[in-house]
Amino acid sequence: MPDATEEVFFSYSRSDEALVLKIASALRRDGRHVWVDQIDIAKGARWDDEVEKALKASSCLLAILSPAAVASQNVMDEVSYALGEKKKVIPVLAKQCDIPFRLKRLQFVDFTGDYDRGYRELSAALDGGAAPPRRDDGVPPGASSRRTQQAVIGGAVVVVAAVAGYLVLGRPTPAPAPAPVVVAPPPPAVQPAPVVAKREPEPAPVAPPVQPAPVAPPPPAPPPVVAAAPPPAPVFVPPPAPAPMKQAVASDRQLTDFVHRYISTQNRSSPTDLVAFYADEVEYFNEKHATKAFILKDRLNFQRRWPEVDNRLAGPIDIDRSSGDGTAVLSYTIRYGVRSLERGDSKSGMARDELRVRPVDGQLLIVGQRQKILNAQAN
Missing domain, CATH: 3.40.50.10140 (Toll/interleukin-1 receptor homology (TIR) domain)
Known part of the structure; x- marks a missing residue:
């Protein structure tokens, strides 16, 4: 929490x-x-x-x-x-x-x-939990790929050199046992997976270790190199993104619930929460391309003028899906009331609201809004 x-x-x-x-x-x-x-x-x-x-x-x-x-x-x-x-x-x-x-x-x-x-x-x-991977070198995102490529090439050179030396000197004699060849681990930013991949195309067959015999078999791949390879580092797997809405078009229940939540948020006089119902760009009354910042300023100005808001649904919610692109037009009538105790002023009446909503990244958002005042009176 x-x-x-x-x-x-x-x-x-x-x-x-x-x-x-x-x-x-x-x-x-x-x-x-x-x-x-x-x-x-x-x-x-x-x-x-x-x-x-x-x-x-x-x-x-x-x-x-x-x-x-x-x-x-x-x-x-x-x-x-x-x-x-x-x-x-x-x-x-x-x-x-x-x-x-x-x-x-x-x-x-x-x-x-x-x-x-x-x-x-x-x-x-x-919350103090897991944070993004640390970038100790201070390189912004997208700038570290060149260092990773250089480190991979360096690791590959070490392995190739070790194999070449083994082939030149021949297989070690039975006594004493050869000292393990220690391959230096790759730099911290490089995972060992690319190093192992370099050894896959070796033409020499890999045979299991055998006891020494008078006639030496063909030299196998040097076991010390395999033994010295560090285990793969754990790979960070980010948590899955929230599942999007399975429906291309919202159901009638989802649309009517959306209207009820929107009206309830209007009555709480919370402009910041109300802005969350809108898409990034909205046809907002007379504004063709209103941003969320524009809508927030408008709602803050309205709140300063009318701190108390009481909107109530006054009839059914009409749903129009004729656009065919997943957009639904929601039309409904509200009985509204606004009041300012500081100014001693209040107004009430009836209005017809129209919201155009559309699923965006799995969430219903308002992409257009209009309102027509049916009647109004000053109290």
Whole structure:
């Protein structure tokens, strides 16, 4: 279970806010406490005072790394403070960049490829469990293949040299027994499997050891070389990704449950949780290509204006699958009510909502939204 008392502080550049908001939203859904300046600084508060207060209160800092973040003095100052205070620091690679010297010796989480795998590794790191493989040489992902190839070639040369020497000198005499030939183990970054593969095409037949005889049989492959080969190192197998939805099209039950959960989240006045229902790009009312960051800002503004929301389903949910591409149009009527105690203002009425939803990576997400007010009144 996540540690609900641990405050996770996001240190990042504004150019990476889309990924930051996506990760923060997922962590909050998992029950973790996170702090993001765009969401958690109250309107009118001093930005630097709030950041300093949150940084001191946090027990873990996520350093979202990208070329812009590495060049940001604010991000590097926050990282230095967290390291100096002995806080947990987890580097998160958002975009390929030169990792700062002070972070090279720390385990990092890679989000430049598979998002789901990166999120699983981040959750494990926050729980203090297994972390991504350590890169002690400080080389960013994708830059170590050249060293691996050089190490494999070096290991192959050692084996070939040992076999050649054995063939030149001939088979050892019965007494005394020859000393085992010790083959130096390959460098730590190289697994021994390629070395064994080099010996498979040897033309000489491999015979079991025999007692010495007056007439020496054809020389077998030298047993000491085989005995000296180290056992294969265990291979890290990542946990399987969550199974996608088996259905290409969601069932009626899944679609109606989706609407009920969406309305319930609206009533909790939780913009961050509500944004999790949307795809990365949405036709959002009059916006043709709205991002999650845009939707989050819109929902935060609505919450500041109307802190209390009460939406209730007022009829059946109509489902239209005529598009044929897996998209379903969900139409329903709600009885809404909003109120602001601070302003002493409230409104209520009826509205017709329309959601276009589609399975994306095994999850139902909103790809389009419209609303028509049927009647409204000020209370």
